[in-house]
Amino acid sequence: MSEQLNRILVVDDEERIRRLLRMYLEKEGYEIEEAEDGETALRKALADDYGLIMLDLMLPGIDGIEVCNRLRQSKSTPVLMLTAKGEEVNRVQGFEVGADDYVVKPFSPREVIYRVKAIMRRSSATAYLSQENNSSNNIVFPNLIIEHDAHRVTASGHEISLTPKEYELLHFLASSPDKVFSREELLKDVWNYEFFGDLRTVDTHVKRLREKLNKVSPDSAAMITTVWGVGYKLEVPK
Template sequence: MQHAYGSTQAQRRSARVLVVDDDPTVAEVVAAYLDRAGHVVDRAGDGPSALARLAAHRPDLVVLDLMLPGMDGIEVCRRMRAGGPVPVIMLTARGDEEDRILGLEVGADDYVTKPFSPRELVLRVESVLRRSRPPAAPGHRMAAAGLTIDPTGRRVTKHGVELALTLREFDLLRFFLRHPGRAFSREDLMREVWGWDFGDLSTVTVHVRRLRGKIEDDPARPRLIRTVWGVGYRFEPGGEAD
């Protein structure tokens, strides 16, 4: 199977990755594959240890297990995000969609369901890291409906006030601003924003809902990100509320 988000070894850049999992076998395998990909890996077996390592040296990305003793991955992710932006990929052994959605709701950028291929996880890590790094060339600022996007600094303001967007929320909003008035299906957005040709489409739904909550004056009656029934979503800078 071809992965649209795959990268070659030459394209990869070393990053500091924190792996949080109470299963030493899983943690060891994940760490070994990430180390082989050229990354510097730190490990933690529970939530408090993960938060302590995060405070001591903020990583470039966290691979976080959902099921941790004492403090679960949801709470760990929530506390991590409260301390500032850090990309998070959540691991879950559960098949329950509610758990996956909850992880995305608290700020996880992606999730991988156990059992998983370590090589697949490395590719997901590479995909998230690529999008979290500043562009090599300065990007042009974009503005619409009181929103201003600074691609180089990865900052978004609404009427001059900076918004706290996650990595994927930023990418999603930037994509919408680049294509105003055009309707996109969830499959389109998964491919164009996430860089994947396959995946759980509820990921897109959750991120659209979270983005609406941050940029809309009334998220219950969205004016900017419109639902196009039977298709998907459309960004309307000057549209009326649904």
């Protein structure tokens, strides 16, 4: 694991929570940095590179939603939200501004480590590095090109900036065109969750992916289709 991807920024205004998370994560070999407010978190996140940011939603000053929103304007660092029970509306807002997943307080060490590892597995160095393309790894449709080695997506000639999780979701669907996947299958295969997942995680990421594609290529966005009562598929234009 590269040094940057091994570093996690833990953002919470409660010292007790930060200390607890540091203890869990350092046992797993991660290097931890901390921030106790949104301004400090945003400054650190923009100035440095982390493998993951664990971000409390309810922060003094700039809250977690705004931190994530500003971060996404220039970076795709994975974000794991920390939320309290009853903050469902905030979780939805967090997904809408680009968070990758969430964990609910009070959390178990097992769940925290499971979710962190699942995100880190999907955020290898290739997610951030542009490499020489191997054409055999490219997926090409009439209005959509996915260059897997470079983690680059081009829709109708326009390059799209996706978070690591949005990219993984698109690549997974595109790798089996016209095959329908249930939300449960997508959680298991894209998020690596078999028992902690929330199905709305899938819906929100599909929505964000469509919105990003639609800005430059409505035809590409329309390829991601909902199969009512089942799930989603990437449909190839006939």
